[in-house]
Amino acid sequence: MMIDLRSDTITVPTPEMRRAMSAAEVGDDVYGEDPTVNRLQELAAEMLGKEDALLVVSGTMGNQVSLLTHCRPGTEVIVEQDCHIFYYEAGAASALGGVQLRALPGRRGALTAEQVEAAIRADDIHQPPTALICLENTHNRAGGAVIPLAAMQSVYALAVRHGLPLHLDGARIFNAAIALGVAAKEIAACATTVQFCLSKGLGAPIGSLIAGPRDWIAAARRWRKRLGGGMRQAGVIAAAGIVALETMVDRLAEDHANARFLAEGLAALPGLELDPAAVETNIVIFKTTALSAPALVEALRRRNLLCVAMDADRVRFTTHKDVSRADMEKALAIVKDALRQA
Numbered sequence: 001m002m003i004d005l006r007s008d009t010i011t012v013p014t015p016e017m018r019r020a021m022s023a024a025e026v027g028d029d030v031y032g033e034d035p036t037v038n039r040l041q042e043l044a045a046e047m048l049g050k051e052d053a054l055l056v057v058s059g060t061m062g063n064q065v066s067l068l069t070h071c072r073p074g075t076e077v078i079v080e081q082d083c084h085i086f087y088y089e090a091g092a093a094s095a096l097g098g099v100q101l102r103a104l105p106g107r108r109g110a111l112t113a114e115q116v117e118a119a120i121r122a123d124d125i126h127q128p129p130t131a132l133i134c135l136e137n138t139h140n141r142a143g144g145a146v147i148p149l150a151a152m153q154s155v156y157a158l159a160v161r162h163g164l165p166l167h168l169d170g171a172r173i174f175n176a177a178i179a180l181g182v183a184a185k186e187i188a189a190c191a192t193t194v195q196f197c198l199s200k201g202l203g204a205p206i207g208s209l210i211a212g213p214r215d216w217i218a219a220a221r222r223w224r225k226r227l228g229g230g231m232r233q234a235g236v237i238a239a240a241g242i243v244a245l246e247t248m249v250d251r252l253a254e255d256h257a258n259a260r261f262l263a264e265g266l267a268a269l270p271g272l273e274l275d276p277a278a279v280e281t282n283i284v285i286f287k288t289t290a291l292s293a294p295a296l297v298e299a300l301r302r303r304n305l306l307c308v309a310m311d312a313d314r315v316r317f318t319t320h321k322d323v324s325r326a327d328m329e330k331a332l333a334i335v336k337d338a339l340r341q342a
């Protein structure tokens with residue numbers, strides 16, 4: 001049996017999700033007439049403490065609809081240099097939005113208010129006007145790092161002071177909330193708009209939501225339509241999303257405990273470097289010194305353990321609902337064996 005730790009996106013819908021999908025009341029959501037989509041959007045808005053929310057196809061679409069709604073072509077967006085919007089969205093901000101990304105180096109994914117303030121453009125016709133600040137919490141490439149509330153609050157206060165919106169890529173905002181021991185809305189309160197994914201650790205098959213002010217969501221709805229993201233009887237998808245939000249949030253703590261367990265085991269192996277205390281959520285990124293990252297990933301794949309190389313010498317394991325503590329023990333034994341034979 002394969003143990004798949006490539007991503008929390010590989011999770012499959014639960015039996016309860018399947019039942020809810022099959023029983024979902026539906027309508028044409030482009031007309032705003034799908035009752036299940038409307039229920040999901042209300043639930044998401046309430047959980048994030050925002051006026052309204054909108055179901056989109058993916059996290060990437062959610063972030064890009066957000067950028068398009070916040071920014072005009074020729075403006076600049078401040079981002080952290082390892083964030084998903086900069087790294088993994090196929091250049092969409094420039095290809096679709098005509099916006100320029102200003103990438104700043106973060107510490108464990110976090111930017112300081114001072115750093116962001118220094119990057120806000122002056123009122124000068126030579127410069128692209130700053131239109132938006134983006135943060136990512138939890139931060140994927142920083143190993144699922146949680147940005148502390150105080151750090152989010154200080155950047156948000158700065159954004160407000162400069163009259164700039166702040167968009168949070170909260171693909172894994174519920175992982176952050178569980179790790180911080182706060183409600184997701186406390187994190188979302190540090191942002192003008194938020195994107196989060198149903199299709200990662202929460203286990204739904206498809207979908208993300210964006211949440212924010214009512215008039216902003218109305219404008220975002222038009223951008224979603226322009227991009228071809230107006231879905232019809234999307235209640236079939238939304239039904240699984242409701243189950244995800246109602247039943248799958250608290251159990252993320254289990255994924256975090258499994259990630260920490262894995263990290264402690266990995267840290268004890270010669271040829272690997274990581275600090276288990278830095279593993280706060282469901283992502284474990286470690287450095288491999290004996291083998292290159294692609295070579296280690298391949299050696300593990302041959303032993304039925306799947307994971308991903310982040311770059312030449314870093315490997316990522318992601319825990320999720322479809323792996324158990326016993327799988328973690330097996331995974332550690334497999335890594336040990338692969339390193340011994342290398």
Ligand SMILES: *Cc1c(COP(=O)(O)O)cnc(C)c1O
Pocket residue numbers: 057058059060061063084085136138139140169171172197199208
């Ligand atoms: C996965 C992810 C996204 C994008 O989600 P997709 O549904 O894969 O498009 C955005 N931001 C972060 C931080 C992610 O991890």
